[in-house]
Amino acid sequence: MDVSSQYRKAWEGFWSATSDTPGEAIWDSDPSLTSVPHTELLLPYADTALPVVDLGCGNGTQTRYLSTVFARALGVDLSHAAIGHARRADTAGVAEFAQLDLVDADAVRDLSRRIGDTNVYMRAVIHQSEPEARPAVAAAVAALLGARGRAFVVELTPASKELLQKASEALGGPPGKLRRVIEHGLKPADASEEEVRELLLGAGLTVLASGDTALAQTEHLADGTRIDLPARWFVLAAAS
Template sequence: MSVTERYKEAWESFWEDAPQEPGSVFWDSEPVLTAGLHLALYEPHVTAPDLPLVDLGCGNGTQTRFLAGHCPKVVGVDLSGAALDRAVHADPAKAADYRLLDATDPEQVASLHGELGDANVYVRGVLHQSEPADRQPLMDAVATLVGARGRAFVVELSERAGPVLRALAAQPAGPPPKLAPVFAHGIAPGEVSDVAVLDHVEAAGLTVCSAGDLPLTTTERAADGTRIELPSKWLVVGAAPR
């Protein structure tokens, strides 16, 4: 199985059209407000910090480069070649490696695991921006990559974010400037229920080590100048004990 051509083209065109300036993409907030907060929640549950870390759905690599400063080896993977081109260009020091990967393709995922061995995995907002048929294969990919020793940090918009996004999209003036391109390219965030995320985790043979709620900070601002934050839920997951 692999992602639909429509979905792949949507992400290619999104990254081809997105402005180059830092913070111009709706979810591309500074690492101190995203991966930095997530690491503080994640690290106490990482039992093998020596493992490589895979940033699954790394996009333009903003968080990947930050993670590379805290992990021995980081590999950013994404479906979009246009996104990876940006990630490589923004990382002249080659702090991380970047790979084109369709994470719904078991053969591609198994090949990466065969190369890296068990890995820790960082997943930020991938399921809720995926098509329904792709969500279980994506979580299965997480299970393959973590293997027996790794742990994954998974953060997804909660179902409470859906009404917030719809309200933003329905504003009389239209969606905020940084959110409008997401909808324009046929990407529909905030579509996964909280229970569904847990069902995908269980079906992948993973167990939840820790979980909680944390607002996901965007780069967009409300009319009063405050950052728009979206409700999200985070999980640390690993292989189910035998």
């Protein structure tokens, strides 16, 4: 199974039209607001001597931080253009980056064989994946963990969709960074909380901890308030 050509083109188009300027993508928040607090939630359960794979790494901002915590950090993304951004930004060579379609089970298994049991970081990937591809995305997390790895998965909730709708309908239309997401045909917050949880459990994962959070964006509402999107996080392991 592969993602649709339309979905692939949407992401290639977005990242090809994005500059290397930090924060140009609406979700490219500083690690202090994102992977730092997320890692603090994961660390009580994870072995940092294992590698970590950042699924849907984009331009690699969070992957580079993860490399300071785990023995080895690898960022993967569907988009070749995104991987190009990530490699250019990693001037110190602290992480590794590779193109990977999470829906391609053979490619995921190949990565698992090469890297062994690994921790996984996945931020807001299921909610914008095509509905028919979501089970395979959840299965990819389980396949990579093996017996010893642990995952931190955070996904937007429907309340995020309501907030983005409000921002889009404001006087003057959506702010620029959100407009770019819409124009490229990307669909944020498109999965329910129930669906996300069922997908994770259905993939053979068990929930060790979970809670509510918000994903800080690099865009603001008309009144200057930063857009923080309601989300739900999970720390996961392979079910025994």
